[in-house]
Amino acid sequence: MITIKGLTFAYHKKTSLKMDAEKFQMNKVYAVLGKNGAGKTTFFKLLTNMLTNYSGDIFIDNKNIIQETEILHEVSIILDDLEVYKDRTGFFNLEYFSRLSGTYDKAKAIALAEQLGIADVLGNKVKSYSLGMRRKLILMIALLKDTKIYIFDEPFRGLDTETVRWMKEAIRELKNSGKCIFISSHVKEDVEDLVDEAIILENGEVKRRVSMEELNESNRIITVNNPEKFSNFLENENIPYETEGGHFILSISAKDLQAMFVQLSEEEIFIEEIKKISALELLEGGKKHESK
Numbered sequence: 001m002i003t004i005k006g007l008t009f010a011y012h013k014k015t016s017l018k019m020d021a022e023k024f025q026m027n028k029v030y031a032v033l034g035k036n037g038a039g040k041t042t043f044f045k046l047l048t049n050m051l052t053n054y055s056g057d058i059f060i061d062n063k064n065i066i067q068e069t070e071i072l073h074e075v076s077i078i079l080d081d082l083e084v085y086k087d088r089t090g091f092f093n094l095e096y097f098s099r100l101s102g103t104y105d106k107a108k109a110i111a112l113a114e115q116l117g118i119a120d121v122l123g124n125k126v127k128s129y130s131l132g133m134r135r136k137l138i139l140m141i142a143l144l145k146d147t148k149i150y151i152f153d154e155p156f157r158g159l160d161t162e163t164v165r166w167m168k169e170a171i172r173e174l175k176n177s178g179k180c181i182f183i184s185s186h187v188k189e190d191v192e193d194l195v196d197e198a199i200i201l202e203n204g205e206v207k208r209r210v211s212m213e214e215l216n217e218s219n220r221i222i223t224v225n226n227p228e229k230f231s232n233f234l235e236n237e238n239i240p241y242e243t244e245g246g247h248f249i250l251s252i253s254a255k256d257l258q259a260m261f262v263q264l265s266e267e268e269i270f271i272e273e274i275k276k277i278s279a280l281e282l283l284e285g286g287k288k289h290e291s292k
């Protein structure tokens with residue numbers, strides 16, 4: 001398990017990540033989502049001691065990663081901007097990066113490369129690779145390691161649809177073997193069918209954590225003639241909602257919505273517009289109102 005306590009990190013005095021009392025479990029896939037600059041990569045770098053001048057504590061399996069650094073052998077990380085040695089072969093890079101924190105199994109590397117369709121080019125210099133081939137090589141570097149935690153920064157970027165499917169399957173297999181996996185992505189659809197929970201970062205803070213169930217719920221954006229009356233109604237009925245730019249966001253089934261229509265018309269609240277939206281589409285906005 002990963003536990004974070006009172007974490008604050010600043011680049012040049014500007015707070016870039018703030019996180020408190022967050023826990024992440026094994027056997028789960030977490031998506032870390034957020035706009036450019038939200039703090040995704042910073043979070044990953046903090047988890048792996050690439051950035052250490054922070055206040056607060058990060059524990060992996062109850063070991064403070066600053067004091068007991070050997071626990072980081074249990075973490076594989078692939079950052080979006082990982083630089084491989086372009087003047088060397090694919091084989092060289094796989095062996096080099098594998099040996100940095102463990103052992104190298106050439107047979108496993110070849111088997112993995114065959115699945116990814118790059119076995120034929122592993123003997124060639126990386127500078128002759130296409131972007132997709134280079135991305136595959138980078139994914140292989142992470143997948144060849146046997147660790148408890150895997151961090152993939154934008155793992156699907158530059159990959160074709162078939163490889164995205166393959167990578168998702170690889171991530172599911174890791175999860176089924178009890179690992180904890182973090183992935184960041186800008187493409188929400190890429191993570192929707194994969195993750196157990198999404199961590200929504202905004203300006204370096206966790207805005208929300210959304211479960212898989214919430215991700216798959218269909219939400220509705222509702223515009224009404226009398227917003228004040230409608231919010232009172234929702235609160236009286238104990239229906240949780242969020243608001244965004246004068247609209248209401250509700251997670252409600254079609255059946256319950258029908259029943260609500262009747263009640264609303266009795267109270268002279270009229271719905272002007274309803275739009276269906278997936279939970280992930282909401283993640284960049286919305287102010288949560290828990291019903292009391």
Ligand SMILES: Nc1ncnc2c1ncn2[C@@H]1O[C@H](COP(=O)(O)OP(=O)(O)OP(=O)(O)O)[C@@H](O)[C@H]1O
Pocket residue numbers: 011012016034035036037038039040041042043
């Ligand atoms: N080396 C650095 N020096 C100074 N500020 C930095 C540095 N790296 C990141 N930042 C700042 O920290 C904040 C978080 O950046 P980070 O790269 O973690 O965001 P991100 O969510 O990964 O963004 P992206 O989606 O663009 O990769 C941003 O405001 C960014 O400008």
